[in-house]
Amino acid sequence: APPAPRPVRVLASGERKRYDLKVGFPAAAVEEADEASPEYWPALVGEVADHVRANRSTLVFGNSRRLVEKLTRSLNDAAGGELVYSHHGSLAREIRQVVEERLKAGALRGIVATSSLELGIDVGALDEVVLVQTPHSLASAAQRIGRAGHTVGGVARARFVPLFARDLLDAAVVAEAVAAGEIEPLRPIAGALDVLAQVVVSATASETWGVDELFALLRQAYPYRNLPRRHFDLVLEMLAGRYSSGRVRELDPVVSIDRVAGTVRGRPGAARRVYASGGTIPDRGYFRLRLTDTRALIGELDEEFVWERAVGDSFCFGVRTYRIVQVTDSDVLVRPANGPAGLAPFWRADERDRPFERAEKVARFLEEVEPHLGDPDFPERLAADGRLTPGAAKALQRVLIGQRDATGTLPHRHRVVVEHVADPQQPGPAGQVVIHTFWGGKVNRPFALALQAAWGERHGGELSVVHDDDCLILSLPGEVAAGELLGLVRPESLEELLRARLAATGFWGARFR
Template sequence: SAFLWGIDRLFSSEGRGARGDVDAHSSSAASLSDHGDTVTSRPSPLATRNSRRPSPLAPRPSLQLIYLSPLKALNNDIERNLRVPLAGIRRVAQAMGEDLPDISVAVRSGDTPSRERQAMLRKPPHILITTPESLYILLTSPAAREMFRTVQTVIVDEIHTLAGSKRGVHLAVSLERLQALANQPIQRIGLSATIRPLDEVARYLGGAAWQGEGEERTLVERPVTIVDAGYRKQLDVQVETVVDDFRALGGESIWPLIVPRVVDLIDEHRTTLIFVNNRRLAERASDWINEERGARGEGRGADDESRVMRQTSDVTSHEPNVTPDASHITHHESRITPDDSRITHHESRITPDASRLTFDDSRLTFDASRGASLYEGGVPKGMGMFGAGRGTHADPIRAHHGSMSKETRLALEQALKAGTLPALIGTSSLELGIDIGTVDLVVQLQSPKSVAQGLQRVGRAGHLVGQTSRGRIFPTHREDIMEAAAVAGGMLRGEVEPIHTPRNSLDILAQQIVAMVSVEEWEVDELYALLRGAYPYGELTPRAYTAVLDMLSGRYPSQAHRELRPRLVWDRVNNRLAALPGSRLLALTNGGTISDRGAFNAYLADGKTKLGELDEEFVYETRVGDTLLLGSQVWRVIELTDD
């Protein structure tokens, strides 16, 4: 393991991974992500000094390794964590008197500027870090396809998030397309900390290849080596309830009881990572927690009734202040400082037609020396992108989710890793990753919904080898507490839910066929053979395949349904498929399985600093002068443009 200078020692899964052969076949590594995902993937493709074949990292500028991450937010994190083993390889080479060329690494995602994308095509990196969707786009780009000829290794990180969904089906076909372009068999490596059954995931990762000729031609699964670390991390998981009987709440919200307890936990730990199940709750929870911490910072205890005055109405659910007919959701908070110098009023409501959520926030400050009052609406002037927000605490708790700008997310992630944040609230955007920093407690608001997701989230705490991962789950209603208890029990027993890869998804099949035909003509039988190599389509029947081709070539009437108009040309005489004008654009703009709800960019008044993204429907209902909550801060809309 000398090539890993800078890493103290290899642990169970790394040791096995390092001893595995580096020949061109697939390897599925199942190991604990906090000491398995990072290193297990790298000895085989990078450390080849004991191998008889030449190093794959030749001095020529060619792409050798593709690292697939399920979240674009992880890409830069992976790139940073690659520096340690790469630096170790260079030091070993220098000690041996070898002149090792620089190993270039590039990140490609939707956030990558156009200039960097073009530079990547002119001079491909040795290692490309990207997402399944970006790989699909590159495979459908005539200019980018050539750089895949030299690929020798593909690493699929956090494979458990892909193998059991249609997104994984989409990736499986992309991997077969990649193999068809490469000049040599590609080694595939899958990594996961929480997945089962391993044998099915191994078949998904490896796919199959055709062997033999003519009538003796058969489809044979590619060999896959399973590396099971057999290691279970120490967990301290508890389900906490803030009431003895949820029925005693009646129609009152439980959040005023949960928030003070969460703030207590934040104060008792160095860094707390708080997980919620949706972006809306992330924003609301950060607002509530900042109010609580700000109030305590002003010298008032959690039980001081003068701190927060809440006006409530009869409700029928556990959400704040829902009217019996569910036509309004209203939440009022008024706060008075001890010296009566400031009154803050906050109201959140859904209009009777339930079309949008609006925020009205006002801050009234009295200056006794001047005998005047100053009104500030929305964001105080000069607060800036990382200002203090509505709370008065010096270190406000932020929300982290996919709607925030890349710059904001990176800044929050770096602060979290540096240990300068007391807490951070996140959704699935913080669930996966390599280096989470000094987090010593995970708080889950409401049930994490599954054992695998619970393990991933609680595993963010005590992330280093030998440390105990501590998590606290706060259910919010009776059904939630039963689910949370079941999930916590499964986490402690290591009973991860089995995943099953969807088979013969014809919608994904249609997408990939249009994408493949848009860049080159295909013989019908050859295309069918390639698709059968992907595990989800190993049992695809000729009849189903032909039916999809019939639909894509316009066999069915399209006058009433524009979606049925032809997407490609099927030459039935020569049995070949060719593209129609616009097919490639259609494949690029409509590919993938992540739903596109439409998004508008939100900027500061300077028009340059991006704050994040807002859903198209929300923007449609927003007017100039409205205020909204984004990134734990209240912003006032001053302009709406078409773009």
């Protein structure tokens, strides 16, 4: 019989977190609300630098490692010295620890970080958090903002600095939601088979297990309480080499099943496989960045960035400039360099799809404000609660009016806007079709895949679709009515269409590397 559940009590203080939130917009771009203006980036950097200088300790968040590196370099160039240091997962752990300790000790005014400093790491008391680009989710925004004023009864002070004009809309909505204490609901993943495979290999690497006994044990874990026996057996068969081929090394057998005795045990090398590749983050083929003289590890570089570089090229990393001395099959050897910093590295990381709940709040906001965009006092009403600066409110009005004038109306919760755009590379009546959904990437991505599968079934051939959190862009071979296009995917056929399409996508391949 399974063991009796342990007694559990939920502890909740009931105290509501207090926030001091402000959404700004670089003054140089307010009149045009245009991030393409050459004054926009310097104005943004200047605004962030003002916040860092005004505080004893500031944590600046960006949504990507490339943005963090670029912003760090620009802030230090503007300050004429080391004002901030970057912090992200591709910096060596030892360097990250030094940066954290320097901020905690007061030797550094600020850190520019990705989500690497979103959770848990102690960097001491923070005066303020600056968000350069709105976080992907409400939970992430609340977590980042909560790093400031992180005491009982403390006030979390944060400033949103939109990275581009469209980001201003997100900042306004997310600031309001965080102030109201709203986050997305948690949806724990149940029965994850990739994790199950790792657990099975871990359990059998050092001892033999009865198959039935192992299945019973796994069902005692909450995520696998409803694990079907068929799924468990299929994972075992995969680990035993049922799908092995010379093309996909990861499918080589890693366990052996004794079907007579009903047991399973890890093959030689199983433990090494667990230690070397445990976890759910896909292998991205990163190159190690090392100093050529000492081989000291500095961090990691994306393989595509490395392929585009040559010996002698320089780039900035952390707060220093390095020149490439040698590139091996796994390492990039560099020396510190003087002179211009060159470009910031990029990393082709996984896209972080916006949750539907956050996207829905933006769509609700658009539905509420569209009838009032032309009101003379609209900016004042936007800024009435004190979260948007007057300049940000005026810029947001310009952004929304510009979009409405371009498409005739705004998309929102109850309206999808289908826009035809002439494609200069494909002259003719078809062109490109933009479906403005505002559903978020967690909905737009599977919808795009299902749409491609449905198109192939009905019309044959391949439909080119790209998507982001706000829209889908389709390159059509001919004219198609909007109603027919949107009607290709029905709720009852969604799962079948996804199954038909998913295995042939790069999205799948990148995770089964």
